[in-house]
Amino acid sequence: MMKDNIDTKVGVDAMETKFNCRDVQVYYADNHAIKDVNVDILDKTVTAFIGPSGCGKSTFLRSLNRMNDTIPICRVEGDILLDGEDINDAKVDPVQLRAKVGMVFQKPNPFPKSIYDNIAYGPRIHGLARNKAELDEIVEKSLRRGAIWDEVKDRLDAPGTGLSGGQQQRLCIARAVATEPEVLLMDEPCSALDPIATAQVEELIDELKANYSVVIVTHSMQQAARVSQKTAFFHLGNLVEYDDTNEIFTNPRDQRTESYITGRIG
Amino acid sequence: MTDATVQGGAPAPRGSIHSIDARTAKRNRAEKRFRTYGKIAIGIGLFFLVVLFASIIRSGAPAFTRTVVDVPFTLTQTQYEEAEGTLFKTKAYSDFFIAALDNQLREQGVEAEFDADTIERLLGKVGSTIREYYRANENQLGEEVSFSLATSSRVDGYLTGRVTRESMTDSRFLMAADLDLVDRLVEGEIITSEFNWPFITGADSGVDNPGGAGIGASVVGSFFMMLVVLFLSLPIGVAASIYLEEFAVQNRFTDLIEVNISNLAAVPSIVFGILGLAVFIQFMHLPQSAPLVGGLVLTLMTLPTIIISTRASLKAVPPSIREAALGIGASKMQTVFHHVLPLAMPGILTGTIIGLAQALGETAPLLLIGMVGFVARGYPDGFLQGFVEPNSAMPAQIYTWAARADVAFYDKAWGGIIILLIFLMIMNIVAVVLRRRFERRW
Numbered sequence: 184m185m186k187d188n189i190d191t192k193v194g195v196d197a198m199e200t201k202f203n204c205r206d207v208q209v210y211y212a213d214n215h216a217i218k219d220v221n222v223d224i225l226d227k228t229v230t231a232f233i234g235p236s237g238c239g240k241s242t243f244l245r246s247l248n249r250m251n252d253t254i255p256i257c258r259v260e261g262d263i264l265l266d267g268e269d270i271n272d273a274k275v276d277p278v279q280l281r282a283k284v285g286m287v288f289q290k291p292n293p294f295p296k297s298i299y300d301n302i303a304y305g306p307r308i309h310g311l312a313r314n315k316a317e318l319d320e321i322v323e324k325s326l327r328r329g330a331i332w333d334e335v336k337d338r339l340d341a342p343g344t345g346l347s348g349g350q351q352q353r354l355c356i357a358r359a360v361a362t363e364p365e366v367l368l369m370d371e372p373c374s375a376l377d378p379i380a381t382a383q384v385e386e387l388i389d390e391l392k393a394n395y396s397v398v399i400v401t402h403s404m405q406q407a408a409r410v411s412q413k414t415a416f417f418h419l420g421n422l423v424e425y426d427d428t429n430e431i432f433t434n435p436r437d438q439r440t441e442s443y444i445t446g447r448i449g
Numbered sequence: 450m451t452d453a454t455v456q457g458g459a460p461a462p463r464g465s466i467h468s469i470d471a472r473t474a475k476r477n478r479a480e481k482r483f484r485t486y487g488k489i490a491i492g493i494g495l496f497f498l499v500v501l502f503a504s505i506i507r508s509g510a511p512a513f514t515r516t517v518v519d520v521p522f523t524l525t526q527t528q529y530e531e532a533e534g535t536l537f538k539t540k541a542y543s544d545f546f547i548a549a550l551d552n553q554l555r556e557q558g559v560e561a562e563f564d565a566d567t568i569e570r571l572l573g574k575v576g577s578t579i580r581e582y583y584r585a586n587e588n589q590l591g592e593e594v595s596f597s598l599a600t601s602s603r604v605d606g607y608l609t610g611r612v613t614r615e616s617m618t619d620s621r622f623l624m625a626a627d628l629d630l631v632d633r634l635v636e637g638e639i640i641t642s643e644f645n646w647p648f649i650t651g652a653d654s655g656v657d658n659p660g661g662a663g664i665g666a667s668v669v670g671s672f673f674m675m676l677v678v679l680f681l682s683l684p685i686g687v688a689a690s691i692y693l694e695e696f697a698v699q700n701r702f703t704d705l706i707e708v709n710i711s712n713l714a715a716v717p718s719i720v721f722g723i724l725g726l727a728v729f730i731q732f733m734h735l736p737q738s739a740p741l742v743g744g745l746v747l748t749l750m751t752l753p754t755i756i757i758s759t760r761a762s763l764k765a766v767p768p769s770i771r772e773a774a775l776g777i778g779a780s781k782m783q784t785v786f787h788h789v790l791p792l793a794m795p796g797i798l799t800g801t802i803i804g805l806a807q808a809l810g811e812t813a814p815l816l817l818i819g820m821v822g823f824v825a826r827g828y829p830d831g832f833l834q835g836f837v838e839p840n841s842a843m844p845a846q847i848y849t850w851a852a853r854a855d856v857a858f859y860d861k862a863w864g865g866i867i868i869l870l871i872f873l874m875i876m877n878i879v880a881v882v883l884r885r886r887f888e889r890r891w
Contacts, residue, residue: 252774256697281456282778292769295789305777355773362777 185191201366201396202247207261209251213220216242220261220422222415224366229388229397231411231428233404235443236416240400244368247398248284249277258265265366278389282309285364289371292349293343293358298335301343301354302326303364321361328359331386349380356387360395369390369399373406385410404444416440502786505866512864515645515660516605517597518572518634522549522579526590529583534605539576543568546575546596550639563630570627572598573658599647600640602660602857604631608640611856621655648864652828653846659857663852664865666828670740670820670840671809673829677744677836678808686747686755693756694763695785714753721750722814723829730818738819738839746818747808754807758800762793795887802880806873812844821845843869860866 202224209217217239224230224247232240242251251257263270270280282305293301302322305311312318322339326332331353335346343354352372357420359367369388373381388410391397401407407414408428415425416437424431424440435441463468469477518529519610524545532541535596543565550568554561568575575598583590584881603623606612608631612623619625634640651663697703729735735742790797815821820842829835841849843865 189478248776250772250775253771278778278780281776285778286772286776288772290769292767292773294770294773295792304774304779308779308787358773358777366572366601 187366200224201226201261201265203264203267205264207243207263209239209260210248210258211242211254212256216420217246218420219433222422223424224396224398226365226396227392227394227413228413229399230413230415231407232398232400232415232417233402233407233443234377234423236264236402239420240415241370242419243417244370244398244400245286247366247368248281248286249275250281250286282362283364284366284368285359285362287352287356287359287367287369287372289374291348291355293346293351293354295344297340298326298343298346298354299339301358302361305356305358307408308336308361310314311363325357325361326354328360328387330354330383330390330449331357331369347380349376349383352376352380352384353387356384356391358420362390366396366398371400371402374402381406404432415444418443443447455624491745493590499702502775502794505863505870508860509863509865509867511605511609511860512648512867513645514605514609514642515648515694516600516608516640516642518550518600518640519594519595519597520546520550520553520639521593521728523593524579524583524590529587529590532580539574539580540565541576542579543574543576543663553639554633554637557639559633561630561633561635563627564608567624567627567630570623571600571604571630573601594809599660600631602658602855602860604640605660606632606857608635611860647667648861649868653841653849656853656858659853659855659861660679662858662861664843664846664861664868667843667865668775668872669828669835670743671680671842673740673835673840674744674747674842675805677741678747678805679801681744681748682751682755686752686801686804687797689752690756690759690763691785693789696781710753710756710852714757717813718750718811719813719817721746722817724749725814726817733844735841736837738841739837740820740840740842741836742818743815743820743842744836746814747811750811750814751804751808755797755801758803759793759797760799762796763789766792789878791887795884798883799889800881802876802883806876809876810844810869812848815842815845816848843872881883 184395200223202222204220204222204224207217208215208222220243232244234240243258245251245372246259247263247270249259252257259271265280265284269275294304296304299322302325303312303318306318306321312321323332323336326335331350334350335341335354343351346354352375356367356369356372372388373384376384387408388397392412399407399410411428414428414431416423416431416435416439418439424435424437426436431440432444435444457476459718522545528545532538532545535541545774547563547565551561560626577596579596582594584597601622603612603617607617607628614625614628616800617623631640647661650665651661653663653676654661693703693706725742729742729745730737735745770788770792771784774788776779779787829838829840847862847869849864850858
């Protein structure tokens, strides 16, 4: 009983921590892009990274599934623990990590293949389906989760690149969830979308948090306020403030956070 | 405008948009001038192209027709045995032929005087042709057979106007008096013109016999070389490019490799020829004049082209596709082979076919490894022999013909160029078609 009370009181804080980041530094050659970031990202929670352009929020997001490995000059230091395991450990194969930590990018980037193949690709390479029927099921389930099933169910053979921008982005989200990741990283997923498509994606994010830990980078503070439970404010490579979204937007502790959310810097 | 903003005042009024101001007029004139330059440049290019094609077709067309003498001929069993019994057997056959031709002319109401030497100058060694035929087909004895005998290239030239009575001098190849017989034969409609299939299907002939020269065998030589080039340079080139572009660490060493690949692309082809001579023939003792060696040399030459174009098309694949694949947990290799390579395919294929087309037209390296001269005696005995038996290649054959003294070979060289151009055009069309087909999936 006692425990339940605490849970209700502190809310999300008591939830399981997914990512444990300690003293994370990211360098692009000599440029110190991320400085001493300490943050705990919770499971079954939407965490928003906000901050002005070039503050390092995308860089930090990309270091959570080691996408920065693809940039030769990029170097990550410090500990990033996923369920207590260091993701930068020499034993970790980034491919395995990325199956666990999926990613959705700023620009919708469907493969120039059919809608079906876009979704089926991940499950195929990870061996999630034993036969065609199972694969069909995964595809349908993922497209439903991506809130795009009704729009595309009659044209699964049509190319994914032929969809509208908002549909493409939802297709990309469906593709990301098809591999059953535990964490979903989203790098400004709505920046290329119109308000209607944005609303659809936001609704989708809200549904996703029931099963996943979602980390979203966004330029829109309204979006952060709408979809996230936790918000982290980055400025010039520093994590300035990390707290419940309500706290950040109603009662920011740091002067810089307040300036940013009220529009004085950014 | 800048002044106005600097001073902070309102911008100066721009005037009516119905009248064109001096600045706009100047810009429009500049644009018009540039368009004119462009049209002139394209016009000049087209003009030269038309001149080039016209001259090639005009000079090459004679190679595709040949004149033949059609004589119905019957040889009885007795005549056959009689001829085989004499000492100069071909002479006997030749005499039978002359009798038949004489007969034929008389039937057409044409009077002509000629002897065996004239016939030999006009039609070559008729006797042996006939003898070989009957020795192979004894069952035809007593039946009427029509021999289509190709005339010598000088008679061709006389009929097409290249050789005239004024321009020719009497030689062992043709006497002025022989032309009288030619005129009679034309009158009697015994000489006719037909499409020169032997030019397309035949092999090179001796220097004395331009009329019998064909490009067929060297087409086969080129074909085997292209097979070698395709099956070596495409996999090696594409594998090297993929490794360099997608996997290799960027450091000084890979920079060095990159610079040197570009250098190799600029090395004159004759250098590859001498390298091939030294390495493949003198050191590895591969057969001389073989399409295999020619193909290996051309592979060396084509590789840089393929690598450069493949790397360019891999670079052109948007990085978002790579990120998408990596983001859902594809390995580097899966990313490259499932997503990047299919998208780069049209560019790779185009580059490869352009490289092959270059190799097909390359002559210099072939001169050094002996794929020239009178080596294309005939077709290879089989598929595998095709790689190692001495052969020539189209451009080398053209070079050989062009270098021969007899002007009749000049026609053949031009004709060969037409065949070569047809092959190049087919390859380029294939490149365009493949490009279109693969691009549709983007």
